[in-house]
Amino acid sequence: MQVNSDRPPKPEQTIDGYVLTDSGDKVASHFVGVLFGVVFAGAGVFVFTVEDSLFNRVFATPFILVGVALIVIPLVGLWRIRRLSPGQLVSPEWPLRRGTTARLTYRRSTRRGAGTEIDSVAAYAKVLEVARYRQGTDTHTVTEEVARFPIQTHILATPGALVAELRLDIPPDGPPSFRARNNRIEWWMFVEPSAAGSPVDGSSFKVQVN
DSSP: OOOOOOSOOOOEEETTEEEEEOOOOOHHHHHHHHHHHHHHHHHHHHHHHHSOOHHHHHHHHHHHHHHHHHHHHHHHHHHHHHTBOOOEEEESSSSBOTTSEEEEEEEEEBGGGOOOOOOEEEEEEEEEEEEEEEETTEEEEEEEEEEEEEEEEEEEEETTEEEEEEEEEOOTTSOOOEEOSSEEEEEEEEEEEEETTEEOOOEEEEEOBO
16 A cells, blocks of 8 residues: 655544544546556457457457456445545544554444445554655655554444454554654554455555654
């Protein structure tokens, strides 16, 4: 899952705690997949019909099959995404602190009151080091994973919504969040719901760890 590094987020303070909302747009990536599928299938159909020969049929058939798969799979993923609202991460405190156990809540509601298909949730945290440097007239950004930590999850079944409890043990010697002009240390949390063993739509959250 990709992340977009930017300024530290400002969670919304509510009666439930501090709320972060995943603002990543997953829809565009699915449309890109459909576009590639149309190109593959179109190329196959063109070769298949330009000349009626056994060679053309054998050559074009894999393109058509791959194109159809590239169209159908993203459309199924898009249908699943549209059934769920953007993921939210709720923390009772902000920022998170090293040497403590962060107990958070992940929640998503279903659109139009439809029942959710989610039956499992996996989660983990990453520490990323982002460095920016200049080479001649060009500016380059390099992102490196410094550490990764498991997050324990427990689903709470509620009608019309997905709610999961998350537990992250933050080591006392872990690097704190840090931001300078050309260097950053960022903590990210990734939550990956699944339905019948297939990923549905993951959420990513940048958290502040002091």
